[in-house]
Amino acid sequence: GAVVSQHPSRVICKSGTSVKIECRSLDFQATTMFWYRQFPKKSLMLMATSNEGSKATYEQGVEKDKFLINHASLTLSTLTVTSAHPEDSSFYICSARDLSHEQFFGPGTRLTVL
Amino acid sequence: QKEVEQNSGPLSVPEGAIASLNCTYSDRGSQSFFWYRQYSGKSPELIMFIYSNGDKEDGRFTAQLNKASQYVSLLIRDSQPSDSATYLCAVNNAGNNRKLIWGLGTSLAVNP
Numbered sequence: 273g274a275v276v277s278q279h280p281s282r283v284i285c286k287s288g289t290s291v292k293i294e295c296r297s298l299d300f301q302a303t304t305m306f307w308y309r310q311f312p313k314k315s316l317m318l319m320a321t322s323n324e325g326s327k328a329t330y331e332q333g334v335e336k337d338k339f340l341i342n343h344a345s346l347t348l349s350t351l352t353v354t355s356a357h358p359e360d361s362s363f364y365i366c367s368a369r370d371l372s373h374e375q376f377f378g379p380g381t382r383l384t385v386l
Numbered sequence: 387q388k389e390v391e392q393n394s395g396p397l398s399v400p401e402g403a404i405a406s407l408n409c410t411y412s413d414r415g416s417q418s419f420f421w422y423r424q425y426s427g428k429s430p431e432l433i434m435f436i437y438s439n440g441d442k443e444d445g446r447f448t449a450q451l452n453k454a455s456q457y458v459s460l461l462i463r464d465s466q467p468s469d470s471a472t473y474l475c476a477v478n479n480a481g482n483n484r485k486l487i488w489g490l491g492t493s494l495a496v497n498p
Contacts, residue, residue: 306485315490316430316474365429373418373478375486380429 274300276368278378285356286386292352293381295366301346302368306375307339310363322349356385390477392489400497405462407492409475412456419451419458420486422474430474434460465496 275298285291295305305322320341322328328341340352349368353360365380389412399405407421418437422430436442436449436458448461458477462469475489 316488318485318488321485363427374420374432374435375476376432377422377429 274298274368274370274374274376276302276366276376276378278366278381280381281379282382282384284384284386287357288355290352290354291356291383292350293364293366293383295349295351295368295378297347297368297370297376300368300370302349302370303346304369305343305349306367306369307341307349307351308365308367310365310380312363316365319351353383356383358385361385390475390487390489392473392475392492394490395493396495397492398495398497399465401465401467403465403496405465405469405494405496407460407462407473407475407494409458409460409477409489410456411458411475411477411487413477413487414453414456416453416456416477416487418478419449420476420478421447421449421458421460422476423469424472424474424491426471433473462494465494467496467498470494470496 277296279294307319308316319334320328320330322341322343324343330336343349361384367375367377369375391410420435421433423433424430434449436451442449446463450459472491472493474491476486
């Protein structure tokens with residue numbers, strides 16, 4: 273199957289700082305990438321849909337000014353958590369969709385905000 | 387509200403048995419159906435997808451789709467302890483940027 277990478281896999285930061293997470297499709301071009309968040313023992317929550325070259329579409333309740341998404345190329349999307357606070361601590365997962373519309377997930381980034 | 391429903395479990399089966407995981411969906415316009423496996427602390431991994439009514443087999447896994455009943459299931463034959471995980475059902479409909487609608491997942495425990 274297709275390979276999606278995320279970097280970093282784990283990050284610890286101080287409250288008030290910004291954190292950037294990269295998501296790359298390694299062996300295919302992804303016109304659409306998705307960003308999810310998952311709290312412990314909870315289901316995946318879709319945060320936003322990112323289309324290459326256009327603005328991301330955010331789900332209801334997700335602050336677009338806090339979670340900045342950039343999808344500048346067919347293989348890279350970034351999520352920046354701005355002015356992070358402890359309640360933003362979570363497991364952030366990206367996925368990329370190929371031409372067959374299957375979604376392949378990255379390994380996830382565990383964010384801890386102190 | 388378009389929904390995908392799964393029994394949260396835990397579903398407990400002995401090693402070697404058949405595990406049956408079920409999922410229902412509310413949107414009749416749904417076109418493709420996916421089963422993902424998620425181990426604790428890891429991201430989801432695609433197990434199978436199915437588009438047409440009937441059964442689709444891949445190794446020990448069989449996906450079954452019944453669009454009339456709006457029902458999709460996953461059977462795991464010869465269950466192994468390594469199959470213990472949460473299984474997520476996801477449904478992709480025609481509209482809404484074709485994003486996946488996710489169930490909450492069923493926790494499966496395969497006991498040695």
